[in-house]
């Protein structure tokens with residue numbers, strides 16, 4: 001083969017690699033049977049991690065699958081064993097994975113390499129009146145997840161010695177900055193006086209402050225998904241929702257809809273729209289990647305409130 005032909009072939013191969021890097025889907029483009037280089041706890045972080053490892057030509061996985069409630073999910077003993085085998089475990093942190101707090105701490109003691117991203121992403125209090133408790137729901141702010149992609153890429157490079165992960169983290173980060181602009185554009189149809197969110201639990205704090213919405217009420221008090229609403233809290237909430245004039249309130253695909261449906265029934269004039277608030281959607285749902293999840297949510301919110 002002539003040197004010129006060889007050069008052309010090499011350039012073509014580089015071109016294919018670069019194209020693979022920008023696609024950023026959650027589906028694995030890697031050779032089948034390859035062991036995952038890293039594991040994420042939640043499906044949402046699994047989507048971010050997958051964007052990076054797919055770019056790098058390797059595979060990753062997540063412990064939670066679409067629809068699992070991250071607040072209550074507990075690991076099987078088989079999953080616990082995976083934690084120390086992976087080069088890196090990407091966790092949300094700030095108490096989001098309530099059902100695996102102990103397991104993650106034990107795995108860390110046993111030598112697992114765990115990166116908790118939320119504490120590194122300028123965390124804010126869950127509630128202005130409870131300054132001590134930090135809100136773990138950082139993933140609903142694409143600008144924070146752009147930073148997370150950079151951090152995960154760098155951590156993968158540190159864990160593997162391979163610089164391609166840092167490069168891919170940078171690429172994925174840039175794609176989330178574009179996503180941020182796209183989400184803003186989709187929701188531009190909602191006027192300022194209609195930017196009021198009523199959700200099943202306290203998950204939209206970062207989203208609201210980033211995209212200029214106000215969370216006017218949550219059906220489940222406290223920041224997690226398993227608290228009970230008192231009849232007095234429900235009565236106050238019903239009055240708030242009625243006087244706000246909102247016509248749509250929002251459930252999450254991974255959270256028991258009992259409380260939000262009870263609220264909708266009491267109010268009587270609102271419909272419930274289900275967002276992918278803290279879980280990716282199933283394959284083929286359109287919300288099976290981080291970008292797909294965020295644009296689907298933006299479209300549902302825009303349709304519900306405009």
Ligand SMILES: [Zn+2]
Nearest residue numbers: 071202203278
């Ligand atoms: Zn939550």
